[in-house]
Amino acid sequence: MNMTGRFFRINLTTREITKETISEEMIRRYLLGSGYAAYLYHQEMDPMIGALDPNNALYVFNGLLSGYTAPTGCRSSWCGRSPLSGIWNEANMGGHFGGELRKTGWDGFVATGRAEKPVYLYIQDDQIEVRSAEHLWGKDTFETYDQLINETDPKARAAVIGPAGENQVLFAAVVQGGSTHSRAAGRGGMGAVMGSKNLKGVVVRGTSKPDVFDTSGFRSYVKETNKTIQAASKGLSAYGTAGGVEGAEAVGDLPIRNWAAGSWEDGATAIAGQTMQEKYPVKQAFCFACPIGCGKQVTTENEDGTLFKREAPEYETLAGFGGLLEIDDIDTVIAANDYCNRMGLDTMSTSTVAAFAYEAYQNGLISTEAVGGYDLTWGNKEALPPLLDRITYRSGAGAYLADGVRLAAEFLGHDSEKYAIHVKGLELANHDPRAINSMAVGYATANRGGCHLETLSYWTIYGLKPPWSTVEIKNRFEPENAAQQAVDFQNYFSAYNPLGLCKFISKSRLSAEDIAEYVALLTGWEFSGEEYTLIGERLFNLKRLINQKLGVNRKDDTLPPRILTEARPDGMSAGKLPDLPLLLNTYYEIRGWDSEGVPLQETLSRLSLEL
Numbered sequence: 001m002n003m004t005g006r007f008f009r010i011n012l013t014t015r016e017i018t019k020e021t022i023s024e025e026m027i028r029r030y031l032l033g034s035g036y037a038a039y040l041y042h043q044e045m046d047p048m049i050g051a052l053d054p055n056n057a058l059y060v061f062n063g064l065l066s067g068y069t070a071p072t073g074c075r076s077s078w079c080g081r082s083p084l085s086g087i088w089n090e091a092n093m094g095g096h097f098g099g100e101l102r103k104t105g106w107d108g109f110v111a112t113g114r115a116e117k118p119v120y121l122y123i124q125d126d127q128i129e130v131r132s133a134e135h136l137w138g139k140d141t142f143e144t145y146d147q148l149i150n151e152t153d154p155k156a157r158a159a160v161i162g163p164a165g166e167n168q169v170l171f172a173a174v175v176q177g178g179s180t181h182s183r184a185a186g187r188g189g190m191g192a193v194m195g196s197k198n199l200k201g202v203v204v205r206g207t208s209k210p211d212v213f214d215t216s217g218f219r220s221y222v223k224e225t226n227k228t229i230q231a232a233s234k235g236l237s238a239y240g241t242a243g244g245v246e247g248a249e250a251v252g253d254l255p256i257r258n259w260a261a262g263s264w265e266d267g268a269t270a271i272a273g274q275t276m277q278e279k280y281p282v283k284q285a286f287c288f289a290c291p292i293g294c295g296k297q298v299t300t301e302n303e304d305g306t307l308f309k310r311e312a313p314e315y316e317t318l319a320g321f322g323g324l325l326e327i328d329d330i331d332t333v334i335a336a337n338d339y340c341n342r343m344g345l346d347t348m349s350t351s352t353v354a355a356f357a358y359e360a361y362q363n364g365l366i367s368t369e370a371v372g373g374y375d376l377t378w379g380n381k382e383a384l385p386p387l388l389d390r391i392t393y394r395s396g397a398g399a400y401l402a403d404g405v406r407l408a409a410e411f412l413g414h415d416s417e418k419y420a421i422h423v424k425g426l427e428l429a430n431h432d433p434r435a436i437n438s439m440a441v442g443y444a445t446a447n448r449g450g451c452h453l454e455t456l457s458y459w460t461i462y463g464l465k466p467p468w469s470t471v472e473i474k475n476r477f478e479p480e481n482a483a484q485q486a487v488d489f490q491n492y493f494s495a496y497n498p499l500g501l502c503k504f505i506s507k508s509r510l511s512a513e514d515i516a517e518y519v520a521l522l523t524g525w526e527f528s529g530e531e532y533t534l535i536g537e538r539l540f541n542l543k544r545l546i547n548q549k550l551g552v553n554r555k556d557d558t559l560p561p562r563i564l565t566e567a568r569p570d571g572m573s574a575g576k577l578p579d580l581p582l583l584l585n586t587y588y589e590i591r592g593w594d595s596e597g598v599p600l601q602e603t604l605s606r607l608s609l610e611l
């Protein structure tokens with residue numbers, strides 16, 4: 001079977017479109033999705049070109065398995081230089097956009113330039129059109145989505161930005177699915193990159209059926225593995241990730257009061273997914289080809305008694321607007337989640353920025369006036385909506401909060417960097433590095449900054465026994481085997497985005513060999529688990545090379561000061577701090593990097609990365 005890929009480049013300034021192919025050899029080396037995007041960016045990058053510069057490129061690629069029926073083969077990667085961190089970023093989008101993009105016959109596109117006036121792209125099979133979006137500018141993502149579907153094709157899918165992206169809030173998201181199934185390429189500000197290009201959205205509509213090398217083998221393998229995945233995902237199917245809030249609090253993994261507190265039992269129960277389902281009707285939502293359906297839509301009541309259906313918050317959002325701010329009111333968190341989806345804001349960065357603002361306010365660095373007359377004390381739910389509005393529209397304190405906690409702390413000074421919780425400029429995800437050493441070194445070395453998804457080893461706290469890890473951890477608070485566990489997880493998960501798979505399927509203990517089998521049946525390649533893992537390692541190192549060109553070295557492989565110096569005062573992770581220098585030394589050695597975190601020549605040559 002011919003596995004050649006194809007993508008197009010569009011210059012939004014000149015509207016020039018060029019088409020390119022991707023050889024089978026390159027696909028086998030980097031896969032697609034964020035893997036091929038990283039390869040292209042590494043070849044083309046100029047460190048002098050900032051993320052919001054018109055000459056900067058936005059890379060959007062489907063994974064190799066996106067749009068096929070492989071479980072959760074739905075994802076597209078939105079990649080390039082992050083305006084928030086200034087380094088490599090890949091934001092991964094679920095939902096139905098990737099499935100439809102596959103049917104157009106394109107694997108992706110690269111957008112450069114800046115349209116003179118707002119536009120959207122309409123990709124209809126082989127045809128690519130640039131259409132005016134002037135009538136959509138200023139509208140939220142739900143309205144924009146509905147209108148784009150109305151004016152193109154009822155079967156089309158769209159990924160769009162809201163006012164946050166237009167205003168270049170540095171953690172603006174790209175959102176697909178509208179009000180019924182919002183799924184975002186959330187992290188790192190790719191919505192701001194689109195805003196900087198005057199690109200309001202991308203609509204896709206395709207009619208082709210993608211080929212599979214071994215159609216019946218692929219179908220029966222998918223059927224068989226879907227059963228395994230479903231059997232292992234009952235909790236996730238029932239409650240989504242929101243079902244994990246109470247467990248995270250119990251083991252000392254949930255961040256509380258901007259990472260300064262240690263326990264919050266009643267609060268965690270008040271905002272948990274289980275509580276949400278006791279209070280309101282909740283319906284399951286599925287991304288394309290997903291056998292799990294962790295998505296949830298919740299129907300709440302408006303003040304006037306009318307019913308309102310919207311996307312339910314997931315764990316990260318509950319932990320952020322709930323735990324970080326100590327807001328124990330599920331309705332406030334549901335509303336904040338809905339607001340972020342509408343405006344196109346990453347809930348993880350937004351809630352961390354809000355927590356930073358609450359603490360800076362309490363330390364006298366932000367005035368009441370700058371946040372609309374509200375009192376930002378922990379737990380004050382009234383203050384949150386106006387604060388979010390200020391961030392979206394960059395008004396009052398929002399003018400600098402919209403740049404993320406790193407720059408906001410630089411702006412405010414007075415030691416506020418001590419409670420600005422980020423790694424390399426990306427706000428930390430809501431799993432505590434103090435709760436398990438492998439996550440501490442995983443966060444410190446993650447290629448996009450404060451990202452939990454590159455490592456995910458905290459899953460072992462909750463009982464996961466990963467077949468892809470070569471070590472066992474006897475004590476999660478100790479460094480023994482932690483660096484090796486982080487490396488094993490990072491290598492295994494590095495190929496997920498390039499394949500277009502959702503990482504939740506791995507909870508059913510799919511090994512590298514199991515994943516490789518999808519690729520073998522799709523392509524006809526003799527493709528082993530070993531080759532799969534080697535590609536993961538290659539891609540992790542490739543992104544390290546990109547980041548090095550952007551100035552990253554050992555000094556940046558660190559954790560926020562609060563995480564390194566202030567232990568949780570109580571709860572199951574009380575009194576524990578990671579010994580990061582020790583963890584990093586072991587980690588670099590395992591990776592084949594020098595003591596400054598630079599990959600050695602022999603490592604690059606083993607990984608065929610002498611580019």
Ligand code: SF4
Nearest residue numbers: 287290292293294502
């Ligand atoms: S598990 Fe959840 S996020 Fe992942 S593909 Fe399925 S519905 Fe989407």
